[in-house]
Structure formats: structure tokens, C-alpha cells
Amino acid sequence: MRISDQMRVRSLLYQLENHLDSVSKYQSQLSTGKRIEEPSDDAFGAGKALRYRHGIKMNEQHVRNAEDGMGRMQYSDGILQSITNLMNQAMSLAVAADNDTLTAADRQVIANEVDQLLEDLVSKANTQYNGKYLFGGFNDNAEAFTVTRDGQGLITAVSANPDGIDQEIKREIGVGLKETVNIGGTLLFQPDGEGAESDLFRKLITLRDGCINNDPDAIGPQIDAIQDGIDQISYHSSTLGAKVNFFQRQLEQLGMDAVNYTDSLSNVEDADLIETVMMYEQEQAAYEAALASGATIIQMSLINFMG
Amino acid sequence: MNNIFSLLEVGKRAVQTNRLQMQVIGHNIANADTEGYSRQRANQKAASAMDMPGLGQAGTGVMIQEITRARDILLDRQVRNEKSALGRWEGQDDLLNSIQNIFTEPSELGFGNVLDEFWSAWGDIANDPEDIGGRSVLRQRAVMLCQNLNDYDSDIKMLQENANAEVISLKNNLNQYAAQIADLNKKIQIAENSGQNANDLRDQRDLLLDNLSEIIKVKISDNNDGTVNIYLGGEIFIQGGEYRTLTTKLSSINGVVIDELVWDGTYNNVVVDGGRLKGIMQFRDVDAIDIRNRLDDFADTLVNNVNGLHQGGYGLNGSMGISFFRSDTTGAGGIEVNPNILNDLNNIAAGGSEAPGDNENALAIAALADAKLMNGGTQTLNEHYAATVSEVGARKESSGLYREQSEAVHLQMVNDRSAVSGVSLDEEMADLIKFQQSFNAAAILVSTANELMTTIINLGK
Numbered sequence: 001m002r003i004s005d006q007m008r009v010r011s012l013l014y015q016l017e018n019h020l021d022s023v024s025k026y027q028s029q030l031s032t033g034k035r036i037e038e039p040s041d042d043a044f045g046a047g048k049a050l051r052y053r054h055g056i057k058m059n060e061q062h063v064r065n066a067e068d069g070m071g072r073m074q075y076s077d078g079i080l081q082s083i084t085n086l087m088n089q090a091m092s093l094a095v096a097a098d099n100d101t102l103t104a105a106d107r108q109v110i111a112n113e114v115d116q117l118l119e120d121l122v123s124k125a126n127t128q129y130n131g132k133y134l135f136g137g138f139n140d141n142a143e144a145f146t147v148t149r150d151g152q153g154l155i156t157a158v159s160a161n162p163d164g165i166d167q168e169i170k171r172e173i174g175v176g177l178k179e180t181v182n183i184g185g186t187l188l189f190q191p192d193g194e195g196a197e198s199d200l201f202r203k204l205i206t207l208r209d210g211c212i213n214n215d216p217d218a219i220g221p222q223i224d225a226i227q228d229g230i231d232q233i234s235y236h237s238s239t240l241g242a243k244v245n246f247f248q249r250q251l252e253q254l255g256m257d258a259v260n261y262t263d264s265l266s267n268v269e270d271a272d273l274i275e276t277v278m279m280y281e282q283e284q285a286a287y288e289a290a291l292a293s294g295a296t297i298i299q300m301s302l303i304n305f306m307g
Numbered sequence: 308m309n310n311i312f313s314l315l316e317v318g319k320r321a322v323q324t325n326r327l328q329m330q331v332i333g334h335n336i337a338n339a340d341t342e343g344y345s346r347q348r349a350n351q352k353a354a355s356a357m358d359m360p361g362l363g364q365a366g367t368g369v370m371i372q373e374i375t376r377a378r379d380i381l382l383d384r385q386v387r388n389e390k391s392a393l394g395r396w397e398g399q400d401d402l403l404n405s406i407q408n409i410f411t412e413p414s415e416l417g418f419g420n421v422l423d424e425f426w427s428a429w430g431d432i433a434n435d436p437e438d439i440g441g442r443s444v445l446r447q448r449a450v451m452l453c454q455n456l457n458d459y460d461s462d463i464k465m466l467q468e469n470a471n472a473e474v475i476s477l478k479n480n481l482n483q484y485a486a487q488i489a490d491l492n493k494k495i496q497i498a499e500n501s502g503q504n505a506n507d508l509r510d511q512r513d514l515l516l517d518n519l520s521e522i523i524k525v526k527i528s529d530n531n532d533g534t535v536n537i538y539l540g541g542e543i544f545i546q547g548g549e550y551r552t553l554t555t556k557l558s559s560i561n562g563v564v565i566d567e568l569v570w571d572g573t574y575n576n577v578v579v580d581g582g583r584l585k586g587i588m589q590f591r592d593v594d595a596i597d598i599r600n601r602l603d604d605f606a607d608t609l610v611n612n613v614n615g616l617h618q619g620g621y622g623l624n625g626s627m628g629i630s631f632f633r634s635d636t637t638g639a640g641g642i643e644v645n646p647n648i649l650n651d652l653n654n655i656a657a658g659g660s661e662a663p664g665d666n667e668n669a670l671a672i673a674a675l676a677d678a679k680l681m682n683g684g685t686q687t688l689n690e691h692y693a694a695t696v697s698e699v700g701a702r703k704e705s706s707g708l709y710r711e712q713s714e715a716v717h718l719q720m721v722n723d724r725s726a727v728s729g730v731s732l733d734e735e736m737a738d739l740i741k742f743q744q745s746f747n748a749a750a751i752l753v754s755t756a757n758e759l760m761t762t763i764i765n766l767g768k
Contacts, residue, residue, distance in 0.1 A: 004346075004729025005339055007722045014718050038407055039700025040707060047697030049413040054689040057423035058676060061430040068434045132437070138662030141437065163662065172430065172670055175677045269413060302733040306740075 012294040019287035026280035035271040045268045052265040059258050062173050063251060069171035069181035070247045073240055076134060076183060079127050080237045086124070087230045090117050090204055094223045097211050104214040111211035118155055118204040122147055125158075125189055125201075135185035137167035144185040145201075154208075158201035159194055160186045173250050179243070183236055191232065200229050311763070313357075315756040317368035321749030324351055324369045328742040331374060335730045343514030345376040345728040347506055376506040380529070382724040383513065387520035387527070389717040391581035394521040396710035398473075398586030402466055403594060403703040409462045412696045418455050419692060424448045426676035433669035436657035437623065443652060446644070449631070453642045456606050460640035463595050463602075464563070470591040471565050477522050477584050478553050478568055484519045485537075485550035488512060492534040493548040499533040509533075524581025540578020542570070553577060561596050586706075594702055601695045602639035608680050609688055610634070610642055613672060620656030620668030629654050 029035060039046040096102075097110045125135055125145045132140035144165045148157040166184030173179055190199045203225045210218030331349045338344040350372045356364035411417045428445035435441055491512040498505035512535070519525055519537070526538040530547070537545040544551055555566035556574055568577045568584065579585050610632040617631040633643045647654050658665030681691040 002726045002729075002731060002734075004725045004731045006729045007725045010718065010725070011722065014714075036413055038703075039410065039412060039696050040404075040407055040703035041700075043697045043700030043704050046413050046700050047693040050417075050419045050693035050696055051690060053413070053419055054423055054676075054693070057420070057427065061427045061673075065430060065434060130435070132664060136664065138658065138660060138665035140664035167660075167662065167665065169664065169666065170670055171434065172673060176674070178670060178674075302736040306736065 318752035
């Protein structure tokens with residue numbers, strides 16, 4: 001085949017450009033550590049990488065939601081614990097007051113102590129968490145329970161916020177997985193409504209008033225009533241404990257998912273360093289060889305040998 | 308004429324022939340790097356012989372028969388076919404590359420991340436619906452999301468406009484080439500009418516035909532008078548010394564104003580099925596439109612779903628029925644956060660009721676992140692966006708591959724043609740020495756004839 005001078009130059013330039021293109025491609029992969037630098041490097045892989053990134057991001061959000069919910073539930077659990085302690089003290093006082101040998105003055109002392117417990121219980125019922133009323137449901141910037149007092153300042157009634165405090169506050173802790181993280185105020189303190197048998201405040205008010213009136217007939221039944229109240233709290237406490245465990249397992253699961261997503265993303269997107277280095281060296285050697293041979297061939301001409 | 312003078316004549320012819328050969332070689336060497344130049348050859352032959360009665364015929368030396376150029380019409384056709392393919396893929400590939408660069412994916416900086424940040428902001432609001440800080444973060448992210456989509460739309464639109472401007476400028480190039488080719492047709496016809504080979508004129512015309520093929524796929528037919536006819540999709544474009552003018556006509560595709568290539572006079576569309584024009588029009592009329600439609604679908608779905616939930620929810624101030632995104636604009640170019648939200652963060656409807664701690668609506672909007680809202684309920688918004696990026700990547704990937712293939716084939720074709728038509732300096736040098744030797748020998752012949760005459764003249768003294 002005839003070889004014209006333009007052919008030699010054109011072919012050499014084409015080869016050099018191709019090699020240089022590959023060398024700079026691998027060089028760039030090495031410096032970014034990424035196999036897919038733009039969608040056309042692997043169109044399918046680029047789409048997958050985007051979906052994994054979304055998975056990682058949503059996973060982070062679910063972890064944040066779950067941790068937020070956990071914080072709230074663990075705080076609630078502490079409050080339930082102290083309410084149980086409070087009710088246990090009320091129980092002891094009720095047992096003490098139920099003793100026939102006590103005088104009216106003795107019972108008045110116990111009444112004062114019970115009244116203090118009642119004030120404490122109201123304040124627990126209006127506990128704030130992050131500046132919001134913990135048992136206030138959606139209406140968490142108003143007191144969950146308000147009290148009515150008599151002329152001497154004694155609490156005569158405790159009423160739940162009429163706007164409602166039992167709404168379930170939820171956290172999304174997985175795709176499509178929403179879990180309630182609060183306990184409704186009335187469910188906990190007045191499950192059958194204000195003034196009913198199960199009203200925790202009512203139990204203490206009755207005990208206190210029984211002591212003030214020195215009326216053992218009123219005091220006696222409160223021992224069982226307070227025990228029922230303790231059981232009522234313990235039911236919510238164990239439910240909450242189970243929910244906290246569930247959140248912990250979910251957080252572990254989310255942690256594993258995060259690792260899987262990150263691994264998958266890396267598999268799709270990251271360059272295999274060893275392979276890339278090898279390819280880079282190989283292309284560079286080829287480029288240098290093309291340069292060296294090209295530089296020699298392109299200079300050769302009959303003209304150089306003519307006198 | 309059988310005497311010493313005929314010997315002198317043979318010598319003179321040989322000197323002239325070899326000098327002309329060296330002139331042709333000189334022309335080749337001078338044009339070794341001229342684009343479109345075909346090497347020329349002076350074909351020499353023995354001059355007509357003289358009858359020598361009783362002896363047969365005696366030669367009368369050498370003469371140049373004609374000067375031809377080395378050219379292969381079949382290779383020209385292959386080169387031009389490949390130029391049309393290469394032009395098409397180069398044009399489309401460059402533009403698709405630009406569109407791909409607009410999407411800075413996959414990375415931490417792309418729109419996918421902006422979208423995820425938007426969902427996360429709703430998630431954070433659900434965790435603390437009364438926190439004004441979280442609402443402020445959501446507002447910033449929503450503004451950025453809209454800005455990104457607006458930018459994508461206007462950037463792609465600008466690429467379309469650039470492509471359209473190039474269609475007009477390529478149309479002007481075609482008209483110029485047509486005028487030049489028609490003019491060369493005339494000159495070649497006149498020159499060859501008088502029996503000459505119009506080598507250099509033909510080279511010029513061939514180069515123009517190459518350039519023409521790069522812009523648009525043409526059919527070329529050679530006429531007996533040395534002229535060529537050019538057809539575009541079956542319609543005559545250039546006929547001998549005459550040509551038709553191309554012009555553009557305003558039209559629109561999906562609301563985008565474009566210029567269509569039409570024949571002047573009839574205003575019928577010109578068939579474009581190859582060349583740079585094809586690639587650019589394919590991008591302008593198909594690729595860019597497809598991608599913009601996908602982004603518009605995405606934006607409209609996002610707006611409708613977020614607004615639908617948002618309007619049913621309550622703001623911190625008890626407001627209801629307010630849309631989160633403006634509801635009077637459409638598409639990726641129009642998406643915008645409702646000024647009512649921008650001006651008052653309390654209008655963000657996180658609640659399903661007026662209760663301030665109600666997070667139901669924020670939870671519902673955050674859950675849109677993984678709701679299958681697109682493509683007939685089979686894709687989430689994020690999946691749709693990822694598929695759009697894949698779509699852009701796949702188009703760029705295939706145009707890039709076609710381009711690389713065309714480049715390789717084109718180089719092969721051009722080299723094949725160059726093997727026939729290109730100048731080899733080695734070859735010219737060797738020929739130069741050959742003809743120089745012949746020239747020297749012929750000069751000695753003349754000198755010998757001269758000596759012979761001197762000898763004869765001296766005989767008479």
C-alpha cells in the first residue's frame with residue numbers, strides 16, 4: 001500500500017489522541033476514586049448510584065427520627081418511674097391512715113403529706129420535654145391538666161385540656177413504618193374520664209379528704225384503689241419498655257442497612273484502585289511507546305539521505 | 308527528416324518532457340499538505356514514429372500525453388458517507404455531553420441530594436413541628452430545589468437555542484457551498500470542453516463536496532460534461548451551474564420555537580438524514596425535548612402531591628388551604644415556592660389539625676419521598692429522577708460510541724483515499740532523481756548532436 005505523508009501524520013495523531021484520552025481517563029479515576037464520573041461512564045450504574053444515595057439519605061433521616069422518638073420515650077419512662085414511686089408512697093400513707101388507733105390530728109398530718117403527693121402528681125402530669133408538655137398530645141404548648149382549688153388552696157379537681165391530649169405522636173422509623181412515641185395524658189391519668197374510679201388524681205383527693213375528715217371508711221377502699229393505679233401505670237410502663245426495645249432493634253437494623261447501602265454504592269461507583277492503577281500504567285506505557293516510535297518514523301524521509 | 312537535426316529534435320523533446328515531469332513533481336511537493344489536493348501525474352509516451360522505407364519505423368522521442376490526478380470515485384463516496392455519519396454523531400454527542408454536564412451526577416452536589424434534603428427537612432419538622440428553625444431550613448431547601456429545576460430547564464433550553472442558531476448558520480454554509488460548487492461546475496465544464504483535465508478545479512470541488520457531506524447527507528451524480536448534480540433526499544439541490552437556495556421557516560415543538568430547514572420558494576421541508584445538521588436537529592427536536600418533558604413531569608407531580616397534602620393541613624397560625632408551591636405555574640421552569648410560605652413560616656402546614664404539636668401532615672409529606680407517584684404508580688420521584696439521569700447518560704453513551712466508531716472508520720477511509728491520492732515525498736524524491744537523470748542524459752544527447760554538427764561543418768574546411 002502506498003503511504004502518503006498526510007496518512008503518516010494523521011494516523012500518528014489519531015493513535016496519540018486515543019492513548020492520551022485513555023491515560024487521562026484513568027488518571028482522573030485515580031484522583032477522584034470514582035469509576036462513574038459522569039452518567040455516560042455507566043448509565044445504568046449512575047441510576048443505581050442515585051438510588052443508593054437516596055437510600056442512605058432516607059436511612060439517616062429514619063435514624064434521626066428513631067433517636068428523637070427514643071429520647072422522648074426514655075424520658076417518659078423516667079417520669080412513669082417517678083409516678084410509680086409517688087403512688088407507692090401514697091400506698092404506704094393509705095395503709096398508715098387505715099390504722100384505727102390514729103387520732104384526727106395524726107390523720108391531718110398524713111393528709112398534708114398526701115396533698116403534697118397530689119401536687120407532685122399534677123406537676124408530673126404537666127412535665128415538659130424540650131419546652132413542650134409531655135402528656136399534652138398535639139396540644140403540647142398548653143398545660144395538659146389544670147386544677148381547681150377550694151378556698152384553702154386545696155386541689156378539688158384536675159381536668160384534662162379540653163382540646164384533647166391523647167393524639168398519637170408518630171415518628172417514621174423506616175419506609176412506611178410509623179410508630180407512636182407518646183402516651184396520651186388521659187389514657188395514663190384518667191382512662192375512664194375525670195372523677196371516675198380510675199382517675200389517679202381522684203384517688204389521692206379521696207384519700208386526702210378521708211384523712212382530713214378523719215373518716216376511716218373512706219380511707220380503707222383507697223388502698224386497693226391506689227394499687228389499681230400502680231398497675232395502670234405499670235401497664236403503660238411495660239408497653240413503653242417494649243416500644244423502646246423495638247426502636248433499639250430498628251436502629252440496629254437501620255445501621256446494618258446503612259452499611260449495605262454504602263457498600264452497594266461503593267461497588268457501583270468506586271474505582272477498583274489496583275485494576276485502575278494497572279490499566280493506567282499500561283496505557284501510559286502504550287502512549288510513551290507511540291510517542292517514541294512516532295517521533296522516529298515521522299522524521300524519516302528520503303530527503304535526509306540525499307546529498 | 309532523417310538527419311542530425313532529428314537527433315537534436317529528439318534531444319530537445321526529451322529535455323522538455325523531463326523538465327515538465329519535474330514541474331509536475333514540484334507541484335506535488337508544493338501541495339503535499341494542501342487539503343483536498345490529489346497528486347498529479349504527467350503521462351508520457353513515445354512520440355509518433357517515422358517511416359523508414361525498407362527499415363521499418365524510427366522513433367522520434369518522447370512526449371507528454373496528459374496530466375491526470377490520482378483519484379478513486381468509489382473511495383470518495385465512502386469517505387463522504389462516513390463524513391455524514393461522523394458529522395451527525397459529533398454534533399449530537401457534543402450537545403448531549405453539555406446536557407450531561409448540567410446534571411452534576413452522580414455526586415454529593417447533584418439534584419438528587421437537593422431532593423433528599425427537601426424530604427429530610429419535612430422529616431425534621433415532623434420531629435418538632437413547632438420549631439421555627441426547622442421550618443426555616445425547609446424554606447431554604449425548597450427554594451434551592453426550585454432554583455435547581457428552573458436552572459436545569461433554562462440551561463437545556465439554552466442548549467436548544469444554541470442548536471437552533473447553529474442550524475441557521477449551517478444553512479448559510481450550505482448555500483455558500485452550493486454557490487461555489489455551481490460556479491466550479493461551470494468552470495470545469497468550460498475547461499474540459501477544450502479537452503483539458505481541470506485537475507485543480509476538480510480538487511477544489513471535491514473538497515467542497517466533502518465539506519458539504521459533513522453538514523448534510525447528499526447524493527452526488529456525475530454528468531458527462533464534468534459537472535455534478537447534488538440531491539438532498541431526492542430533490543435536486545445543485546444542477547450544473549444552477550442551485551436552489553435553502554432557507555428556514557419558524558415552527559414550534561412542544562412550545563419551543565425552532566427554525567425548520569426548508570426550500571426557498573416552496574417552503575417544503577428539506578429531508579435531513581445525515582450530517583452535522585441531522586445530529587443537531589436530533590438533539591434540538593428529540594433529546595432536549597424528551598429530557599425537558601421528563602423534568603416537567605417530575606416538577607408537576609412533585610407540586611401536585613405536595614400541594615395536595617399541604618392544602619389539607621394546618622399551619623402553626625391555624626391557616627388552611629395554602630399551597631406550598633405556587634399553583635399557577637407549571638413545569639420545571641415554573642416551579643416556585645408560594646410567596647405566602649416564603650413570607651410567613653407559620654403557614655407551613657405540618658399539622659392535620661389546628662393543634663400546634665400535630666405533625667401528621669409533615670409525616671405525610673415526608674413519606675412522599677418513597678411513594679410511587681410517577682410513571683403510572685411504579686416509580687418514586689427519586690427513582691424517576693435517577694431514571695432521567697440514566698436516560699441522559701445512556702444517550703450520551705451511545706452517541707459517544709457511534710462517534711468513536713465513525714472516527715475510526717472515517718480515518719480508515721480517509722487513509723485509503725490518501726493512499727491513492729496523497730503525496731508521498733519519498734516517491735516524489737525518487738521520481739525527481741529519475742527525471743533529473745533523464746534530463747541530464749537528454750542534455751548530453753543535445754550536446755552530442757551539437758558536436759556531430761560541428762564535426763560535419765569542420766569537414767568542409
